Amino acid sequence: MTVPDDAWVFDTGPLRHFAIQGWLGVLRFLAGERPVYIPDSVARELDDAAEHMSAARAVLDAGWIHVHRSTSRDFSEAFAHYVDRLVGGGKNLGECGVLAMGQIYKCKVVIDDATPRQIAKEKGIQVTATVPLLCEAIRAKKLTTVMVEELADNLLEGQYYLPFRPGGFRQHVLENGLLDYDEL
């Protein structure tokens, strides 16, 4: 069995944040019929994170999130290339698996960090991020703007780069036409 090209493949960061907020159900709703995958490298990062953040465990326990691992040479070679681009001090292995899946199976990857997103673009991999998923959740009336604003501000306090400043989510999505007034 291979990974279908309509699958979503998640990096550790976006999943961890959805899990911490208790919004995994929202993600499942947004995915709809699309299968959701994580590579084993992301599963490992979540497993490590679960030691001090029990919410991450919810991702691993979610039966609808499939863990993918591959012994294919092409996959390993792609993975190795992304290790060369991203891994230092043992960090960022998760993203390597995500990008390798995007490259090999032509599916959409969900990554928030700027560098792997840039690399995905360079490689022609379909890439999206937390912000558009949150907008979609608001549009689908699964989350309120107030809830998302709070998460967006939390993300900005950490290592996340988002294209607006704290408190700026609402203005950003309006100015860029991501949401209309009546959707907020």
Place this chain on the structure above:
Amino acid sequence: MRPVLCASATMCENRTVAGIDAQTLGERIRDARKRADLSQEDLGRAVGLERTVVNKIEGGVRKVTALELSDIAAAIGVRMSTFFEEPVPALVAHRSSQGLDTTDSQIDALLAKLANEIEFVASLDVDELGLDAADAVPQAGITQPLTNAEAEALAVKARDLMALSAEEPICQLSDSVASIGLLAFSHDVSKDTADAGTILLRRGGVSLVNSHMKVGRRRLALAHELGHYLIADAYTVDWRVADHSDHAVPMESRLDRFARALLLPNAAVTRQWNEKVARSGERSAAILLASEFRVDMATLATRLKELGLADSETVTSVRKYRTTQADIVEMNLYVPLEELKGTTVPRPFARAVLRLVRDERISRERALDLLQGTFDEADLPHIRERRPDEIWDFVS
């Protein structure tokens, strides 16, 4: 041992790999493990696999997942990509001549790692790396120096290639050699190993200088490595630069001569030695010359001897002179930052890595790794401001 996967998550089926690929991959893992002087048991313990499983992986019988392979590479101390790429020809030739069971010395392992890192950065087409400059070397018509006169002539030619005048002191030798495509790194590999080594890359070369030595010896070792690079020696590890006997290893002895001639050009040393001795005596002359040309006293002494500028008594004295703090103050000596001290990376390489960080083509963590610990996170450039149109990258 690391948990491989969460048992409760749904696992999809593995894709298979052609037998020949698994076999080749297994062989590469085995070769790398042996070079790192690890047993199958050692490797298995490091990655949480039974020895018998490691044996099967190396035999191409048991397929290995990408994540397992990355663990194996980390445990062996190589980049995962080395299992999929042909090493530079110089490394291939060296390893085949050494045999599969040979364990790499520390300097061999470091050199191979640095060669891989440079080839990786070069593969991303970063202009800052400057390996184009290496093209001037094969065009210079350089041949191996068979006599001392030819070694002296090669030093003159090397200065010309590096755009240095015939007589000027070489302030930063590592910068000068980089200008013709030789990237020089330093690392304290301990005193019980080689002084330096050099590998020719597909374009350019890489040298590693053992910074356990003092600055004068480090510069002499790098000058010697430059000699190997210029005469296109594919793979060299030098254990005791400047101690080579003319009889036993004539080419190494010629390159020692080349190194001294490069750092202490004949005409400049002859003129300045005579002037300074006449003005201030031999000791002051030696201290001033060693300081100006940044060489150690042993190198200066040998150079004075081979140029016929000093008798054996003077040569012995020069060898024993030590520059004191009083000399530095009273002779107003310029004390530059020590070149190749501790761990250093060549400037063009660092510049190329910083370019890749700025352009978000490699992660910051990887950049710190490539920079060999010479940078902290705070030293890296800040993430650039996005242009307004790039905001659209964040929407699907």
